[in-house]
Amino acid sequence: MTRDWNVLHWLPANRMFLRVFSLFGGLLLAMxxxxxxxxxxxxxxxxLKVMYSQASTVSRSIIQACSxxxxxxxxxxxxxxxxxxxxxxxxxxxxxxxxKRGVAVHIVPGGWNMQETKKGGLPDANVEKExxxxxxxxxxxxxxxxxxxxxxxxxxxxxxxxDFNTNEYEANIAEMYRQLFYISILAVLAILPVGYLFxxxxxxxxxxISAAASRVAMGDLGAHVSIVRKDEIGQLxxxxxxxxxxxxxxxxxxxxxxxxxERKVAExxxxxxxxxxTLDQRVRDEIAKRKxxxxxxxxxxxxxxxxxxxxxxxxxxxxxxxxLSLVLQNMLMQHxxxxxxxxxxxxxxAKASQLVDRMSFTIDEFRNFFKPGKHPELFNLxxxxxxxxxxxxxxxxxxxxxxxxxxDDKIELFGLAxxxxxxxxxxxxxxxxxxxxxxxxGGYVHVRxxxxxxxxxxxxxxxxxxxxxxxLNKVFEPYFSTxxxxxxxxxxxxxxxxxxENSLKGRLEVANAAEGARFTxxxxxxxxx
Amino acid sequence: xxxxxLACLVFFLTGSVSRAAEPELFNMGFYLPGVRDVPRxxxxxxxxxxxxxxxxxxxxxxxxxxYENMTDxxxxxxxxxxNIAVAPGMEMAETFRMDELAEGFIGRxxxxxxxxxxxxxxxxxxxxxxxxxxxxxxxxxxxLSEIFLExxxxxxxxxxxxxxxxxxxxxxxxxxxxxxxxxxxxAALVKLSTLQAVExxxxxxxxxxxxxxxxxxxxxxxxxxxxxxxxxxxxxLLSAALLASKQVRVKQILEMFKTDYMERTMPADLExxxxxxxxYQSLTNRKSTR
Numbered sequence: 001m002t003r004d005w006n007v008l009h010w011l012p013a014n015r016m017f018l019r020v021f022s023l024f025g026g027l028l029l030a031m032x033x034x035x036x037x038x039x040x041x042x043x044x045x046x047x048l049k050v051m052y053s054q055a056s057t058v059s060r061s062i063i064q065a066c067s068x069x070x071x072x073x074x075x076x077x078x079x080x081x082x083x084x085x086x087x088x089x090x091x092x093x094x095x096x097x098x099x100k101r102g103v104a105v106h107i108v109p110g111g112w113n114m115q116e117t118k119k120g121g122l123p124d125a126n127v128e129k130e131x132x133x134x135x136x137x138x139x140x141x142x143x144x145x146x147x148x149x150x151x152x153x154x155x156x157x158x159x160x161x162x163d164f165n166t167n168e169y170e171a172n173i174a175e176m177y178r179q180l181f182y183i184s185i186l187a188v189l190a191i192l193p194v195g196y197l198f199x200x201x202x203x204x205x206x207x208x209i210s211a212a213a214s215r216v217a218m219g220d221l222g223a224h225v226s227i228v229r230k231d232e233i234g235q236l237x238x239x240x241x242x243x244x245x246x247x248x249x250x251x252x253x254x255x256x257x258x259x260x261x262e263r264k265v266a267e268x269x270x271x272x273x274x275x276x277x278t279l280d281q282r283v284r285d286e287i288a289k290r291k292x293x294x295x296x297x298x299x300x301x302x303x304x305x306x307x308x309x310x311x312x313x314x315x316x317x318x319x320x321x322x323x324l325s326l327v328l329q330n331m332l333m334q335h336x337x338x339x340x341x342x343x344x345x346x347x348x349x350a351k352a353s354q355l356v357d358r359m360s361f362t363i364d365e366f367r368n369f370f371k372p373g374k375h376p377e378l379f380n381l382x383x384x385x386x387x388x389x390x391x392x393x394x395x396x397x398x399x400x401x402x403x404x405x406x407x408d409d410k411i412e413l414f415g416l417a418x419x420x421x422x423x424x425x426x427x428x429x430x431x432x433x434x435x436x437x438x439x440x441x442g443g444y445v446h447v448r449x450x451x452x453x454x455x456x457x458x459x460x461x462x463x464x465x466x467x468x469x470x471x472l473n474k475v476f477e478p479y480f481s482t483x484x485x486x487x488x489x490x491x492x493x494x495x496x497x498x499x500x501e502n503s504l505k506g507r508l509e510v511a512n513a514a515e516g517a518r519f520t521x522x523x524x525x526x527x528x529x
Numbered sequence: 530x531x532x533x534x535l536a537c538l539v540f541f542l543t544g545s546v547s548r549a550a551e552p553e554l555f556n557m558g559f560y561l562p563g564v565r566d567v568p569r570x571x572x573x574x575x576x577x578x579x580x581x582x583x584x585x586x587x588x589x590x591x592x593x594x595x596y597e598n599m600t601d602x603x604x605x606x607x608x609x610x611x612n613i614a615v616a617p618g619m620e621m622a623e624t625f626r627m628d629e630l631a632e633g634f635i636g637r638x639x640x641x642x643x644x645x646x647x648x649x650x651x652x653x654x655x656x657x658x659x660x661x662x663x664x665x666x667x668x669x670x671x672x673l674s675e676i677f678l679e680x681x682x683x684x685x686x687x688x689x690x691x692x693x694x695x696x697x698x699x700x701x702x703x704x705x706x707x708x709x710x711x712x713x714x715x716a717a718l719v720k721l722s723t724l725q726a727v728e729x730x731x732x733x734x735x736x737x738x739x740x741x742x743x744x745x746x747x748x749x750x751x752x753x754x755x756x757x758x759x760x761x762x763x764x765x766l767l768s769a770a771l772l773a774s775k776q777v778r779v780k781q782i783l784e785m786f787k788t789d790y791m792e793r794t795m796p797a798d799l800e801x802x803x804x805x806x807x808x809y810q811s812l813t814n815r816k817s818t819r
Contacts, residue, residue, distance in 0.1 A: 076707020083703075083730070111730040 016206060021199040025191040032187045036180035043176055047169050048144075052132050055146035058089065059160055063150050066097075070150065070157055075105055082107040093143050093165045097150075098125040099158035123147045123161040134166060142166045205233045209240055221248045297478065301495040309366050309391065316362045316394055320355040327352045366391065376503075379417030382409035385447055385458070388424035392432065401435055402444040403428075411449060411456070413523065415504050420521075423496040423508070427460040427519045430492065433483060434464025434516060454525045463515035475510055558602045560616035561595045562670060569595070599624040606755055612762075615752040619673035622802030625753075630796040631763060633753035636788035642721040644745035645677055648738045649716040650709050657685045657742055660694050663715035666708045669698035673802075674718050676809045677744060683812040703727050710734050716741065720749060747798045 062085060063070075069077035082095045086109045096115075098104040103114045104122050117125055130148040137143065144164040150157040205227045215223035221244055227237035275282075331348050334340040385407050396403050413420065428445060435443035446461045467475060467482075474480050476497045481490035493508075500508040506523035561569055573595060596602040599616065603624045606614045613633070614621075621630075647657065654660065667674040682690040690696050697714065699705050702723035708714035710733075721743065728735040754763050 073711070074713065075711045076704050076713065079707055079731075080701065080703050113731050113733050 017199055017203045020203055021195050024195045024199060025188075028187050028191055028195070029184065032180070032184050036176075036183070040173070040176050040180070044173060047172055048134070051144045051164060051169060052146070054091075055132060055144065055162055055164060056130070056148075058085065058092065059146060059148050059162055061085075062095065062160060062162075067152060070097075070099070071152060073099075073102065075102075079105055079107060079112050083110075083112065086110075091164050091168060093163040094161075095163075096122060096161040097158060098122055098161070100125045100156065123159045125158045126156065127159045128156075134169075142170070144169065205229070205237065209233075209237060212240065212244075216244055216247065221251060297491055297495065301491050304492060311395060313362060313366055317359050318394075320359050324352055324355045327355070376415045377417070378412045378414050379420070380409065381411040381413050381449055381456075381458075382407040384413070384417050384421045385424050385449070388421045388428060389447070391425060392428045395432060396428075396445070399432065399436055399443070400441075401432055402442075404444060404446045406446070406448040408449060413456075413504075419499045419503050423499050423521060424458075424460070426492045426496045427521075430519075431460060431462035431464060431517070434462055437483070438465040440464055451525065456523045456525050458521040458523070459518055460521075461513050461516065461518040464517065465515070466512040466517050467510065469512070472510060472512070476508070556592050556594055556611050556613075558594045558596055558605055558611040558614045560599055560602055560614075560620060561597055603629075609755065609757045611755060612758055613752055613754050615750070617671075617673065617750050618746065618748060618799055618802045619671075619676060619806070621751055621753065622799050622806050623672065625799075627796045627799070627803070629756070630753040630799070631756035631758065632796070633751055633794050634791050635748035635751055635794045635798075637748070637790055637792045638722065639789045641725050642745055643748050644721045644743060645674065645718055646721050646724050646740050646744075647681075647716055647718050647742040648706065648709055648724060648740050650712065650738050651715060652739070654716060654741060657681055660716055660741075661686065663694045664697065664713075665690070665694050665716045665718070666697045666699055666705050666714040667718040668702060668705060668720075669700050673749070673805075676805060678718055680805060680809050680812060681742065706734060706738070709738060721745065722749075744801075746801045747794065751794060751799065753794075753796065 062082060065081055066078045069075070069081070078097060082097070082105075086092050086095065086107060090109075092109070094106060094108045096104060096106045098117055102117070104117050104125075106113050106115050106122075115122060127147060127149050130146070132144070132146045134142055135145045143166055145161065146164070147159060147161045150160050205225070208225050208227060212223040212225045224241050224244060225237045227234060229237070327348050331340065331345070334344055334348075382405075385405060389403055389405060393403070395401075424447070428447075431445040432443075435445070440463055442463075444463055447458070448461070449456065449458045451457070471480075471482070476493050478494040479490035480494075497508045500506045500521055500523075504521075504523055506521060509520045509522055511518050511520070559572075561572070573593070594605070594611065596605075599620050602611070602614055602616065605611045606625070607629060614625075614630075616624075649660075654663070665678070667678055678690055678696070682688065682693050686693045694715075699708065702720055703726070705714075705717035705719045706724060706727045709717045724740075728738075
């Protein structure tokens with residue numbers, strides 16, 4: 001039996017584990033090192049304070065014990081006392097007592113000697129303040145040196161210098177570093193199993209859920225996780241299972257829906273097949289229906305035009321009918337008075353015939369206007385406009401509307417003259433209605449034909465107030481009318497647009513001018529001569 | 530070597546005899562006034578601690594007994610109450626006769642002499658007689674110094690010291706040397722071991738001071754057994770003491786007292802003291818106790 005000792009195989013193969021493990025371990029190690037970096041200087045200061053306290057105490061103790069001896073220059077006592085001090089305090093390296101007068105005494109453990117105060121290496125006998133700190137000897141050895149003045153009743157006697165070995169201090173520092181090292185080692189040792197278990201505890205369920213999620217993403221809705229924990233991960237696991245169940249339910253619903261959909265698609269397909277099979281017939285029916293509707297529209301349009309025509313005929317006939325009535329009354333009066341002579345009879349008959357002929361001409365004229373042309377031909381633009389204007393002349397006069405026509409009588413168009421005139425008539429009639437509705441006094445309609453680049457533009461402009469901008473693009477829609485109920489059919493402008501676009505291959509445009517609306521019949525000049 | 534430290538050493542070393550359980554209660558008499566630089570209470574506490582320590586090691590009870598005067602010590606020794614008496618050699622010589630003492634122990638240094646030395650700093654002082662009118666300092670409560678100086682004065686100057694120079698006393702040995710070194714005295718009578726020790730501590734002292742007179746003995750202090758002790762006990766005690774310095778525990782104790790080894794001593798080693806005492810007696814016309 002062989003065993004795989006590859007450590008990597010023991011690690012969960014996911015990045016999250018490695019990241020969390022690294023983060024956990026790094027954080028713990030960093031915290032340990034930071035703690036050490038912060039605490040060691042503090043401990044060092046603390047140790048130095050302890051050493052200062054010790055040095056200060058020893059110094060005061062020596063000065064106090066040797067005060068009499070110092071004052072009496074009993075250096076024997078000073079030496080012996082300090083030897084005892086050094087014997088009982090192994091941390092003291094040396095004591096140097098430098099009097100202002102006389103020689104200095106340098107005492108070390110187990111020995112002492114006298115030194116000239118002027119000799120180098122001794123503290124100044126006249127120091128005023130204490131000083132202390134870690135210094136290094138010429139041999140490189142560190143020790144803590146404390147120097148303080150010796151005063152009695154405020155009078156300086158000399159200086160005491162005490163050198164302490166830093167063995168304990170350095171041992172403590174070394175111990176702190178050693179402990180930090182051990183703690184770091186312990187931290188590392190703790191990181192490995194604890195971090196491994198902690199990270200495993202943290203990431204394994206997530207990895208399990210992730211793997212299950214991947215299975216779900218692959219379509220396996222039977223993937224469930226069995227993590228029982230009373231924390232967020234446990235809740236996540238529970239929610240995941242619920243979500244998978246919900247997905248399964250949704251999938252079932254979708255499958256049923258798909259089945260239903262497929263059934264309906266099949267049904268519709270069958271219907272479409274049936275529809276395709278009868279589509280030609282339906283198209284033909286629709287076209288016929290459309291044609292019928294268009295014919296209806298045309299018929300309605302013609303009826304409307306007829307109405308206009310009848311109104312115009314009534315205007316045209318009003319004067320000759322009055323005249324004819326006068327002729328007949330005159331004839332009757334002359335007959336009753338016995339004055340009806342042949343001559344007067346002939347004259348009145350001629351007059352009556354003239355009036356009847358004129359009325360008949362009017363009828364013919366109107367009938368010709370509305371007679372639909374069957375074949376396009378050259379027609380004079382000015383005459384076509386005039387024929388429409390003539391029809392509306394009576395109505396315009398009746399409403400005191402001035403009609404101005406600017407039209408070159410040499411321009412000829414190729415097309416159906418009657419339909420063009422019908423468009424002009426519609427535009428004039430609309431202009432008249434707008435002027436009347438706006439109660440515009442001094443109304444006018446200005447018809448002007450002009451050439452612009454390769455186009456012929458026929459403007460019909462009024463001063464009827466114009467069209468609301470919001471409905472400007474709707475005026476050509478069938479059955480759209482702003483006129484009062486019963487006054488407009490809503491098909492005049494629609495038919496005009498159809499005629500211009502279909503028969504004359506042009507465009508019918510509308511815009512608001514300074515005082516009213518301006519309709520422009522835009523025709524290709526190629527058709528003009 | 531300080532006499533009371535010798536006592537402690539003897540006290541400790543004799544512990545090895547206890548295995549014979551003969552005698553079970555081991556009494557040691559110490560002459561206390563010889564203790565100058567250590568509080569007496571400390572001495573007693575130290576001895577008792579050692580006694581306990583010894584008791585743990587050897588399984589018997591050791592009892593230290595302190596004496597304020599040599600008369601009482603002599604009485605208890607002669608009566609057999611004490612098994613060992615520890616005291617300075619001079620006091621021992623003044624109190625005991627030779628037949629009242631058996632063999633005993635002394636602590637020895639490898640490179641130190643025992644005895645007295647008269648030192649001076651002034652090069653003009655070349656002999657004892659030059660001290661006339663000078664300032665001389667000696668150890669206080671030290672019978673040996675007192676007798677030695679007095680004998681020399683009477684022999685070399687023809688009269689008591691008080692008529693020849695001023696004598697002052699110091700409690701501690703080293704201070705005697707320092708007094709001369711720093712010029713507070715013209716001469717000092719010091720123990721040889723102390724002089725060598727302070728010279729070792731400061732070689733400047735050896736250069737500055739010179740010895741006018743010295744007097745060498747085997748030891749300043751003695752721990753002598755009671756001749757009434759059974760010979761077997763004394764033999765075991767002697768063997769143990771001679772082998773003691775090889776034991777680690779004993780070596781530690783010896784090092785503590787700056788004593789290199791223990792040495793057997795005989796009552797005859799006190800002879801210089803008895804002679805000095807006799808001379809002093811004759812010079813001062815007093816009768817010897819010997």
